[in-house]
Amino acid sequence: MTTASLEAKFQEKVDQEVKIEPRDWMPDAYRKTLVRQISQHAHSEIIGMLPEGNWITRAPSLRRKLGLLAKVQDEAGHGLYLYSACETLGVEREDLFEQLNEGTAKYSSIFNYPTLTWADIGSIGWLVDGAAIMNQVPLCRCSYGPYARAMVRVCKEESFHQRQGFEILLTLSKGTDEQKAMLQESVNRWWWPSLMMFGPNDAESPNSAKSMKWKIKRFTNDDLRQKFVDVCYEQAKLLNVTLPDPDLKWNEERGHFDFGPIDWSEFWDVVKGNGPCNSQRLAARNKAHAEGEWVREAAIAFAEKNKQRNIAKAS
């Protein structure tokens, strides 16, 4: 079969909502797009543990510590589901780790912002996990089977993340004046970076159309961002916080909230490595990887020794 006819057959399957599985024929560009997207997604889950891990030992109560520990452990799990989905496309996990550690792979820019106060743990749960859920729910229907299945697992676990974050903020909102101020200050810092999590505006997102055609993506960046703003508005009222956008107001005609322009120069700056914590995150990741090296080697040596022993016993 010619590439053109294989491609037509592939697109027909996608159009009919037949999932593509690892050993099925797929266009090179589809494979490449998926490897990039899934590995970036996996890296984001792994790096995403760092800002929150920062507060595990300082959580204000045992209840909060248990919740945060479980959440961070889930994020590790999400990274692992996604690396495993990515490997079905013919890449090696070691290579993905290497790209992350060397700084050649990207991960979500949001994790390059610092967690300065306890309220930030609440804001991350509410806004960052909230935005992630908005992005991830449509991915459960992605055309690539292993990615879609990984996302179903991820989404099942995410709602607890967002709820624990919202509960943290709700508690602060009923606290002392200092706690209320801490809450507002934190939301001020996380609001805009959370909106940036949906990626560039549709007009600046040239690969979007292809991803939509391949049913990797189901909604555009701007559609998802709008949906997010619309739900956050009501939730912010329950927290008694002001979202830091003077242009935020209901637009009767559109049936959506209007919001102010996003500072994309900040976004690209952080993507390029100049965010507040880029180098710190990479350094922490490299340190953890290097310090685990002897464990990985010892485990292999131990497994090898046992294998030899079992062979000797059997003969």
Add this chain to the structure above:
Amino acid sequence: MKSNWPLWEVFIRSRQGLNHKHVGSLHAADADMAIENARDVYTRRMEGVSIWVVESKDITASNPDKQDELFDPAEDKVYRHPTFYDLPDEIKHM
């Protein structure tokens, strides 16, 4: 030095009476570690009562490009299904 642990496929029985079902894969140095890792990665919320792991390289899979030939023998055998047989309406349960 690369110390790549081998890849394992993980199968989980979610409760008694159900089959083990493939849930994903993971890396581990040996089978015991694969079971422990599978517990942590795939059953953090009581999703399983039993785990199987098998090294990915030991799985033989059918070729998707030969799907048509492989499954063709079953395709035209409608007489293997109960609805192929005509019965009088009076018979409700058969």
